[in-house]
Amino acid sequence: MAATSNAPPTSIIKRLFVGRAFTSQHLEHTLLPKVLALPVFASDALSSVAYATGEILIALTLVTSHPQSYVMPIAIAIALLMAIVVSSYRQTVRAYPGGGGAYIVSKDNLGTLPGLVAAAALLFDYMMTVVVSVVAGVFAIGSAFEWANEHRVLLSILFVLLVTFANLRGARESGTVFAVPTYGFVISILILVVIGLARCLSGCPAVGVHSDLLPGAASTAAAVGLFAILKAFSQGATALTGVEAISNGVPAFKRPQARNAAATLAIMGTIAVTMFLGISWLATHMPGVVASEQRSVVAQIRASSSTGATGWSSPTG
Structure with a gap:
């Protein structure tokens, strides 16, 4: 207690944000x-x-009033690309058990300049991942709770700070924090897809709430x-965001690290492709799902799949 009370303020603040320091022999846990x-x-x-x-819908809505017929072919192409990328990274983690992201692989096999180009692209990608993911998450919250739309900027900043704080605490601590929302999200999306597909067996229901089309549709x-089509493909390829993270983090896995990382990549790829294709299929077959600034595609599918209230008023037109 005396040591703690005599600790300088900077040390206390550091421990609050990054946690207690560990010696090297205790890092295994x-x-x-x-x-x-x-x-x-x-x-x-x-x-x-x-x-x-x-x-995908946003890109297509700007050029045609019937974008749904193009969504599934593009989604399937993206799913195939994701399968190829995941398969490639599964080989990479075995070849680079110490961590093998785009920079290391490019530098070792193509030279320093390609490695630096890959590194620069990754830095930009990681920055944009935070921006896009947080904004998309807040948009999803606003699709379910109308009051959140009035506080999008504040909520986005708070979520960035929350994610930053969780990551500063270390991999295991952040894993514990992120486990509940991540698995909750996966389970809820899979349930949504299953219910949506079940309802479509007797004819897909229409969206129960009205959403205005994007300006310029x-x-x-x-x-x-x-x-x-290529623009829609490139925008839909956001589904591949973050696939590389596992190959960079191989040393953080329990032993055998390469095998566990490869298995996690396979699990991630299977879940992601299943959810993506399920959402895309429902979006193209449920009448009334559109690209909108008011509600996300998932929220519109949920409105079609559910029988109860959605938190939004009934359509008026």
Whole structure:
């Protein structure tokens, strides 16, 4: 107690934010089992599927009034790309058990300059991941609770601070913090997909709430050109956000580290592809699901799949 009371204020603040220091021989207990590694390293990739379908719809809505017919082919192409990327990283974690992200792999196999280009791209990607993921999460909250739309900026800042604080505490601590929301999200999306598919067995229900189309949405069913399809593909490829994180974090896994990391990659890829294709299929088959600034695609699917109130007023037009 005396040592604690005599500690300088900076030491107390540091312990509050980053936790107690460990000696090297005690670091083994901080290594992550797969059940905690998944929410730590795969939360970005898993959560991205919630808005990836919406991004495809946004790109297509600007060029045609019937974008639904193009969504599933693009979604399938993205799912195949994700499977290829996950398979590639499974090989990478075995070849680089000390951690093998794009920078290390590019530098070792292509040279310093390609490695630096990959590193610069990753730095930008990680920054944008925080921005896009947090904003998308707040938009999802606003889709369910209308009051949140008035506080989007404040909520976004608070969530960034929360994620920062959780990560400063260490991998195991952040895994414990992120486990509940990550697994809760996965379970809720899978339940939504299952219920939606079950309801579609006798004809997919229409969305029970009205959402205005995006400003600038096309009013005619024009043919969609190659560049529009490629743009939709690139926007939908946000579903791949964060796939690399596991390969960078191999040393944080429990031993055997490479095998556990590869298994976690496979689990992440399977869950992400299942959720993404499920959401995309429902979005194209449930009448009334549109690209909107008011409600996310997932919220609209939920309104179609549920029989109760959605927290929004009934459509008036």
